[in-house]
Amino acid sequence: MNVLVLNCGSSSLKLQVIDTDLERIEFDADRVLARGVIERIGSEALIRLWVEGKRPLRRTAALRDHRAALDYVLRWLVSKEAPIPGLDSLSDVHAIGHRIVHGGERFLHSVVIDEQVEDQIEDCIDLAPLHNPANLKGIYAARELFGPALPQVAVFDTSFHSTMPDSSYLYAVPYSFYVRHRLRRYGFHGTSHRYVAHRYRKLTEHAPETTNIISLHLGNGCSACAIRRGESFDTSMGLTPLEGLVMGTRSGDLDPSVLDFLHHKEGLSLDEIDTLLNKQSGLLGISGLTSDMRELLREESEHQDRRAHLAIEVFCARIKHYIGAYLAKMNGADALVFTGGIGENSAEIRRRICAELDFFGIALDPARNDGLASGAEGRISQDGGRVGVWVIPTNEELLIARDTVRCILNAPRRW
Ligand code: ADP
Numbered sequence: 001m002n003v004l005v006l007n008c009g010s011s012s013l014k015l016q017v018i019d020t021d022l023e024r025i026e027f028d029a030d031r032v033l034a035r036g037v038i039e040r041i042g043s044e045a046l047i048r049l050w051v052e053g054k055r056p057l058r059r060t061a062a063l064r065d066h067r068a069a070l071d072y073v074l075r076w077l078v079s080k081e082a083p084i085p086g087l088d089s090l091s092d093v094h095a096i097g098h099r100i101v102h103g104g105e106r107f108l109h110s111v112v113i114d115e116q117v118e119d120q121i122e123d124c125i126d127l128a129p130l131h132n133p134a135n136l137k138g139i140y141a142a143r144e145l146f147g148p149a150l151p152q153v154a155v156f157d158t159s160f161h162s163t164m165p166d167s168s169y170l171y172a173v174p175y176s177f178y179v180r181h182r183l184r185r186y187g188f189h190g191t192s193h194r195y196v197a198h199r200y201r202k203l204t205e206h207a208p209e210t211t212n213i214i215s216l217h218l219g220n221g222c223s224a225c226a227i228r229r230g231e232s233f234d235t236s237m238g239l240t241p242l243e244g245l246v247m248g249t250r251s252g253d254l255d256p257s258v259l260d261f262l263h264h265k266e267g268l269s270l271d272e273i274d275t276l277l278n279k280q281s282g283l284l285g286i287s288g289l290t291s292d293m294r295e296l297l298r299e300e301s302e303h304q305d306r307r308a309h310l311a312i313e314v315f316c317a318r319i320k321h322y323i324g325a326y327l328a329k330m331n332g333a334d335a336l337v338f339t340g341g342i343g344e345n346s347a348e349i350r351r352r353i354c355a356e357l358d359f360f361g362i363a364l365d366p367a368r369n370d371g372l373a374s375g376a377e378g379r380i381s382q383d384g385g386r387v388g389v390w391v392i393p394t395n396e397e398l399l400i401a402r403d404t405v406r407c408i409l410n411a412p413r414r415w
Pocket of ligand 1: 218219220221248291292293294295297340341342345346
């Protein structure tokens with residue numbers, strides 16, 4: 001089954017076409033056929049499209065909205081420029097899987113999209129005003145271009161965390177706000193945490209029911225997740241993705257009084273403070289240079305830049321804080337799993353995070369940590385340590401494609 005996986009942002013569209021079915025899932029034999037990224041939708045868009053294993057095609061074109069962007073992609077997909085065996089016309093796309101950011105409390109699992117589901121995703125716009133409208137645009141565009149008969153499936157960033165107990169998800173504010181507005185912690189990156197936890201258990205032949213994992217997704221956005229007996233028990237992002245770890249441009253945790261302080265000292269409005277905390281803080285805010293970890297590490301080592309150093313130190317310290325918290329909350333863990341652009345690629349950041357955690361049975365093997373190739377999965381801790389440390393590249397698109405197949409075929413979700 002060829003599944004088109006779509007991830008629509010406010011001005012972007014990312015896609016993959018993945019050939020998968022229940023048998024391929026069983027044997028990890030899913031195949032990526034094509035990929036694409038379109039940015040700056042709404043003006044002169046930047047387009048990168050490629051058949052797996054071939055060189056990317058780079059272009060610009062005026063694409064006024066998500067429908068125009070998807071139309072562009074689909075024309076390319078069935079053109080001679082993209083020679084993909086088994087994909088000659090749009091009827092060779094058998095289903096669409098959408099990444100949906102916020103499913104509120106309604107969606108505990110991925111679902112086949114119908115009118116009611118669309119309405120409920122719309123109801124969650126209050127909770128994710130930037131993300132859910134863009135996700136919906138992707139659903140509408142796909143329906144227009146493929147027709148209503150093609151099954152579409154919604155896979156939510158929040159669903160995996162629906163197993164969190166109330167002691168993890170409640171804020172200590174008057175309970176009436178939770179009752180009236182569902183004001184609570186939801187968590188995000190669920191598809192990524194779920195995927196790496198599954199991979200870890202598969203690689204080590206552990207059963208979900210007996211395994212506790214701390215998963216660290218460190219990319220531009222960063223979150224930690226305590227996965228207890230196969231289920232999300234706690235996670236660092238909250239009502240929105242702003243809470244928790246230090247990220248590329250997001251502050252993560254802070255004293256809520258900071259808002260009032262900034263308002264009075266700087267005369268900033270709530271909207272301005274929201275932008276400041278989401279877009280101008282985190283690694284970028286502390287360093288004053290960049291949100292890009294690779295560049296910060298370079299500035300630190302080549303120019304001994306003090307603020308680049310500070311940004312990295314605060315980033316790593318916050319992660320340590322959460323590791324300690326989750327070890328306490330789960331009464332220990334079998335493994336610590338690194339994923340995301342930073343987690344997968346930076347041996348140096350992994351080294352700093354895991355330094356002086358031997359009290360907890362966490363000890364890296366320097367040769368394994370330094371020697372792990374980019375994109376590879378493997379254990380980087382010393383033999384015999386109480387907590388294994390692993391690097392497992394995330395693959396949210398694959399999980400979306402697999403959930404799409406399972407939803408359509410009504411097959412059980414085993415992880
Ligand atoms: P997104 O969250 O947007 O998907 P990624 O998961 O691709 O982002 O992560 C992007 C981050 O990963 C950037 O901060 C980038 O600098 C960092 N990164 C990628 N490769 C390396 C590397 N080799 N060393 C350090 N950081 C890296």
